[in-house]
Amino acid sequence: MFLSTNKLKTLRQEKGWSQEVLAKASGLSVRTIQRIEADGKASAESTLAIASVFNLSPQALKATSDEIEVNWTRKMIMKNIVALLVISGAIAMLIILGASAKLYIDVASGLFLILFLYAATIVTFGTHGMFKSLAGLKYLFTEEMVGGSQAQYLEQLYSSQVKFLYGGAFIGLIIGTIAILGNVDTYENFVFQRASAVNLIVLFYAAVLSEGVFRPLSIKLRTCDIKG
Structure with a gap:
């Protein structure tokens, strides 16, 4: 209880x-x-x-319906940290096997995606929602939760942020594609292919954040009250 x-x-x-x-x-x-x-x-x-x-x-x-009550244990925190490290390691391994790690680093794309994510969050949920989103990241490291309305609110917030990330990536892809095609006459074949590859990085970042952080969080919060 x-x-x-x-x-x-x-x-x-x-x-x-x-x-x-x-x-x-x-x-x-x-x-x-x-x-x-x-x-x-x-x-x-x-x-x-x-x-x-x-x-x-x-x-x-008992915890009221609008609170999130969590049973924090060191074992549980460490288990979830290890799980996140395994996911990160698997992605890193694929990056190393695929090509040079430098190809996957694009500060401009990452900054655009983060700014778009939290700007859209503020427009939809207000600044309060943005801070709730950041504070709620701690729930990645636990499993035993009793949710209520606060859990439902955060679940909706993180589900929306998954959409914001893919939406931002889609906009980035469109802008990048227009820029590449608009200058196609100035590119050599290799440069064109390289530019096209870099254009996909924003989608890669969106997928990593969505499927590695925000979607697991939204599912955890959605199901916390129905676990046996």
Whole structure:
């Protein structure tokens, strides 16, 4: 069961209690109180003990529908970091096998895509949505979540950002193609092929960010409340 860490801390502080006092009043250990206030995960017995101290029902301590409650553990964080490193390593290996890594580096394309992404986010969700998007990246590193309306909001935001990335890449491709074809008479065959390859980099960046970060996040947030 997930309890609202904010609600529990507020109730304790309103009484002027330390974690030690709450532990003594509830009959739980100080370590248990610290753990519950840190990650919100509590057994039914611990929930009942704490609720009785505050003369509340156990349901009143549960995370409300608009909060995202997360069980952060070192093991879970490390597992997700390793998974991201594996994905990054696989992409890097393909890049090395395919051609020189320098061909995949284009600062202008990357900067355009990031600016387009967050400009579109601000237009659609406001500056609040942009900051929520950045702060929500931390959920890549956990699995045990209880979502509610905040999770639904972030899921919609990240799903939209996938579209923004591909939309920005499409615009970049069109502009690049017009520029290449508009100067085709000045290119030698090799230069034309090189320019065409560079033109695809913006799509490559969009795919990496969308499929490696934003789509996994949106799926995780969409399914967090239905995991068994």
